[in-house]
Amino acid sequence: MTTPIVSLTDAGKSYNKLDALQSVTMTLGEGEVLGLFGHNGAGKTTMMKLILGVISPSRGQVAVMGMAPDSKEAWHCRTKVGYLPENVSFYEQLTGLEVLTYFAKLKGFNKKQAIDLLEQVGITHAMKRQVKTYSKGMRQRLGLAQAFIGEPKLLLLDEPTVGLDPIATGDFYRTVDQLKSQGSSVILCSHVLPGVEQHIDRAMILSSGQLLAMGSLAELRHQAALPVEIKAHGLNGAIASHDHLANFISPVCSQTLNVPEAEKISVLKTLLGFDNIEDIHVESANLEQVYQHYLALHAQKQQAKGQS
Numbered sequence: 001m002t003t004p005i006v007s008l009t010d011a012g013k014s015y016n017k018l019d020a021l022q023s024v025t026m027t028l029g030e031g032e033v034l035g036l037f038g039h040n041g042a043g044k045t046t047m048m049k050l051i052l053g054v055i056s057p058s059r060g061q062v063a064v065m066g067m068a069p070d071s072k073e074a075w076h077c078r079t080k081v082g083y084l085p086e087n088v089s090f091y092e093q094l095t096g097l098e099v100l101t102y103f104a105k106l107k108g109f110n111k112k113q114a115i116d117l118l119e120q121v122g123i124t125h126a127m128k129r130q131v132k133t134y135s136k137g138m139r140q141r142l143g144l145a146q147a148f149i150g151e152p153k154l155l156l157l158d159e160p161t162v163g164l165d166p167i168a169t170g171d172f173y174r175t176v177d178q179l180k181s182q183g184s185s186v187i188l189c190s191h192v193l194p195g196v197e198q199h200i201d202r203a204m205i206l207s208s209g210q211l212l213a214m215g216s217l218a219e220l221r222h223q224a225a226l227p228v229e230i231k232a233h234g235l236n237g238a239i240a241s242h243d244h245l246a247n248f249i250s251p252v253c254s255q256t257l258n259v260p261e262a263e264k265i266s267v268l269k270t271l272l273g274f275d276n277i278e279d280i281h282v283e284s285a286n287l288e289q290v291y292q293h294y295l296a297l298h299a300q301k302q303q304a305k306g307q308s
């Protein structure tokens with residue numbers, strides 16, 4: 001069996017009485033992309049810091065490429081890890097090229113790689129300017145270039161698209177797809193859910209340090225039993241007068257049906273049986289809806305606990 005790139009076994013971190021991360025068990029394989037989602041203070045950065053080895057677990061084990069990342073023996077693994085912190089900050093007086101060359105050299109790479117990466121993130125035109133003159137988006141691009149040095153085996157990206165314009169966001173996700181196809185593993189956390197789902201293999205949802213759900217979007221959708229939205233055009237009142245279909249009519253639109261996944265095909269067959277059907281649009285729950293579902297479920301459980 002191959003060693004996972006990252007594995008957490010009942011790993012948690014506490015600060016005095018606060019459980020920043022309760023007990024998380026997970027593995028990340030080669031070429032896998034994991035999305036880490038949760039509100040402010042959920043424990044996302046804590047989990048990344050445990051994986052980086054900059055903090056040690058209060059309980060359980062963390063392993064990166066088979067080693068405890070906070071151990072001395074893991075030093076050579078660190079050159080294979082790229083990290084973009086939540087708030088990037090650089091030496092303001094240096095130029096973008098000087099900053100990136102410095103970080104490249106720390107990892108055993110040269111200026112040529114720094115120049116190539118600056119081109120990849122689209123700031124070649126500003127590479128000879130001091131970082132203090134950079135806009136927020138340009139700093140973020142420089143941060144990403146820094147994380148990409150040496151085509152890392154593991155990339156940890158905390159809010160990678162903050163401050164990026166739509167073009168740069170698209171370029172960023174293309175780079176993630178490319179790194180994944182080359183075998184790099186990626187953990188990224190983001191508060192911006194639209195646009196992320198097609199680039200991740202699995203999602204992990206955290207709240208107040210607690211792991212609420214983890215799996216592929218299809219698995220989470222299935223587990224959550226969220227309905228599929230089916231919009232049927234051209235039927236006017238026919239749906240409301242149909243015994244079976246009428247059960248699924250959305251409270252907000254009479255042409256939209258909210259159908260359990262298990263009944264999707266039978267409902268579609270029924271709709272196709274209508275002579276005047278003009279079009280059918282089928283949409284499964286997206287990442288945002290899945291995320292909201294798990295958070296609402298968690299809030300309900302907390303409330304019930306508080307009342308008992």
Ligand SMILES: Nc1ncnc2c1ncn2[C@@H]1O[C@H](COP(=O)(O)OP(=O)(O)OP(=O)(O)O)[C@@H](O)[C@H]1O
Nearest residue numbers: 015018020038039040041042043044045046047086
């Ligand atoms: N060094 C520390 N000392 C005390 N508490 C801490 C420390 N670091 C983090 N925490 C607490 O741990 C919890 C989780 O913090 P963390 O930074 O992991 O959240 P996050 O999910 O990354 O949040 P955000 O989306 O706001 O960045 C928070 O309640 C935070 O206040």
